[in-house]
Amino acid sequence: MHPAYSVIFFTTATGAGYGLIALLGLLAAFGLVQPDLWFGFTSFGLASCLIAAGLLSSTGHLGHPERAWRAFSQWRSSWLSREGVAAVLTFVPIGLLVLGWVVLGRSGGWVAAVGILTALCAAITVSSTAMIYASLKPIAQWHSRFTLPGYLLYSATSGLVLLSAIMQAFGRPSAAWMIAAILFTLASWGWKLATWRHNDGAGMAADLNSATGLAGGTVRSVEWPHTEQNYLMKEMGFRVARKHQQKLRTIVQLAAFALPAGLLLIDLLFGGGISTLLASLAVVSQLSGLLVERWLFFAEAKHTITLYYGLA
Amino acid sequence: MTCVPATTEKSLGLVIDLDSCVGCQACVTSCKEWNTGGHMAPLTDLKPYDGGVDGVWFNRVHTYEQTTDAGSRTVHFPRSCLHCAEPACVTVCPTGASYKRESDGIVLVNEDKCIGCKLCSWACPYGAREFDTDVGVMKKCTLCVDRIYNENLPEADRVPACVAACPTSARHFGDLADPLSPVSQLVEARGGVPLMPELGYRPTNRYLPPRAKKSNAVTSGAPPLSDASPAGGFLGWVDRLLSA
Numbered sequence: 001m002h003p004a005y006s007v008i009f010f011t012t013a014t015g016a017g018y019g020l021i022a023l024l025g026l027l028a029a030f031g032l033v034q035p036d037l038w039f040g041f042t043s044f045g046l047a048s049c050l051i052a053a054g055l056l057s058s059t060g061h062l063g064h065p066e067r068a069w070r071a072f073s074q075w076r077s078s079w080l081s082r083e084g085v086a087a088v089l090t091f092v093p094i095g096l097l098v099l100g101w102v103v104l105g106r107s108g109g110w111v112a113a114v115g116i117l118t119a120l121c122a123a124i125t126v127s128s129t130a131m132i133y134a135s136l137k138p139i140a141q142w143h144s145r146f147t148l149p150g151y152l153l154y155s156a157t158s159g160l161v162l163l164s165a166i167m168q169a170f171g172r173p174s175a176a177w178m179i180a181a182i183l184f185t186l187a188s189w190g191w192k193l194a195t196w197r198h199n200d201g202a203g204m205a206a207d208l209n210s211a212t213g214l215a216g217g218t219v220r221s222v223e224w225p226h227t228e229q230n231y232l233m234k235e236m237g238f239r240v241a242r243k244h245q246q247k248l249r250t251i252v253q254l255a256a257f258a259l260p261a262g263l264l265l266i267d268l269l270f271g272g273g274i275s276t277l278l279a280s281l282a283v284v285s286q287l288s289g290l291l292v293e294r295w296l297f298f299a300e301a302k303h304t305i306t307l308y309y310g311l312a
Numbered sequence: 313m314t315c316v317p318a319t320t321e322k323s324l325g326l327v328i329d330l331d332s333c334v335g336c337q338a339c340v341t342s343c344k345e346w347n348t349g350g351h352m353a354p355l356t357d358l359k360p361y362d363g364g365v366d367g368v369w370f371n372r373v374h375t376y377e378q379t380t381d382a383g384s385r386t387v388h389f390p391r392s393c394l395h396c397a398e399p400a401c402v403t404v405c406p407t408g409a410s411y412k413r414e415s416d417g418i419v420l421v422n423e424d425k426c427i428g429c430k431l432c433s434w435a436c437p438y439g440a441r442e443f444d445t446d447v448g449v450m451k452k453c454t455l456c457v458d459r460i461y462n463e464n465l466p467e468a469d470r471v472p473a474c475v476a477a478c479p480t481s482a483r484h485f486g487d488l489a490d491p492l493s494p495v496s497q498l499v500e501a502r503g504g505v506p507l508m509p510e511l512g513y514r515p516t517n518r519y520l521p522p523r524a525k526k527s528n529a530v531t532s533g534a535p536p537l538s539d540a541s542p543a544g545g546f547l548g549w550v551d552r553l554l555s556a
Contacts (some may be wrong), residue, residue, distance in 0.1 A: 063426070063448025064428050067407065072406075074314045074405060077315045078405055136400075138435070206511060211438075212387070212519075220379070221374065221376055222376060222377045222386070223375035225373050225391075228364055229366070230366055230369075231443050232439045235434075235443070236433070303437075
């Protein structure tokens with residue numbers, strides 16, 4: 001599948017933003033961090049910026065962005081529409097949480113309730129994003145049991161790493177959150193490796209025999225209907241060279257998982273004066289790595305239309 | 313609404329005979345000609361007289377070689393929208409631009425509601441939908457909805473343009489929900505198949521597989537050609553004389 005840059009940025013940025021905001025909701029709900037105006041302002045500000053930038057970017061690949069409001073209407077059948085509705089609804093508990101926890105400095109009671117609601121809404125929004133891809137039967141690499149948990153895991157992981165960096169910056173280092181960030185990063189690494197192994201063996205959702213109705217024997221494409229690349233080949237037939245694929249997979253493992261986990265571990269053990277720097281580097285490295293991961297998510301996906309062109 | 317109707321009054325669709333199709337592309341050009349002025353007009357062409365020519369077509373004819381124990385054969389394969397009973401292209405649409413008609417089962421796009429997100433083209437395993445980069449909306453086969461009910465046309469012409477154009481009668485149009493319709497009976501008689509049934513889209517269109525090759529094919533009975541450079545006899549003497 002052709003990787004649209006706006007969609008790659010959108011899923012990565014909102015993933016990290018919703019991950020962070022869900023964690024802030026849980027922190028507020030269970031009183032794990034005392035309310036603080038500047039900590040709250042910075043962390044909610046950062047998460048909201050990631051979400052808003054991602055959502056705006058998602059309209060970048062549309063043919064008619066001015067009609068994007070229509071996408072809220074078909075939530076009964078469409079995961080894309082559900083995602084839009086969930087994304088907008090999530091801003092309600094976020095707003096209430098900012099009012100109660102950040103501005104009024106309260107915790108417990110209704111603030112705890114909207115904290116849990118924020119986390120729940122964020123999880124629903126990320127799940128809807130994942131289901132857009134997981135529900136597409138023509139693409140075996142997406143229509144798998146790995147897609148939904150993957151999106152939730154990478155969202156929680158990047159949220160945790162962001163949270164660790166913000167806590168360091170505000171002089172509230174917490175070993176528990178850093179250990180959680182490291183463990184989630186390692187779990188994400190494992191999940192990505194398992195996903196790649198599954199995808200490499202998944203092949204295509206159908207074969208050319210059933211695609212053409214020609215039962216038995218082998219079917220081989222000998223002539224395309226056209227001499228130049230058309231929309232279908234550009235959009236669905238996007239192929240990344242094998243050698244690049246392996247290099248990119250190495251980059252993902254280093255930047256998104258190995259380096260952040262290592263930086264956070266060094267930070268945890270010997271942090272001291274440069275702990276904020278180390279945690280910030282972990283954030284930058286992981287988000288860059290996840291952008292490459294998302295690029296591969298699209299580039300490695302094989303659509304059944306490529307069967308018809310003999311490109312599968 | 314992008315929820316798919318549970319049942320449709322009719323299931324209009326095409327039956328394509330892979331035994332008769334000769335890959336002449338008449339259906340392709342006829343489709344383009346009608347539809348570039350029809351319901352989904354225009355069928356944009358980009359750089360038509362230049363390198364990197366591109367454009368929107370609703371019907372494309374591939375050519376395949378099928379090799380079995382009985383030998384190899386060339387099969388021309390027209391590919392267009394199958395007007396599925398479970399069209400995921402409709403259910404994934406976030407705006408309601410894509411819909412399936414309850415009256416005849418035709419899958420259409422309302423161009424005024426389409427935001428051009430392309431998700432429907434990802435959801436179609438058959439590559440039936442093509443994005444018009446010029447207009448910014450998705451386009452697809454309408455089953456010539458503006459021909460088949462068109463009372464300004466003579467009754468015989470109220471069929472999709474591709475069906476009207478086919479010189480070998482490889483394309484047939486009708487109601488596949490009615491078991492007594494000519495198309496349903498043709499599917500029954502020839503063992504017509506749906507494409508990629510394992511994906512569960514329940515396509516309406518059917519493809520008739522090529523007939524089995526005849527083992528008792530007619531032989532021409534012509535005698536073998538005589539040797540061009542005979543060794544003996546009169547012709548041999550002439551050959552030697554002229555070769556000297």
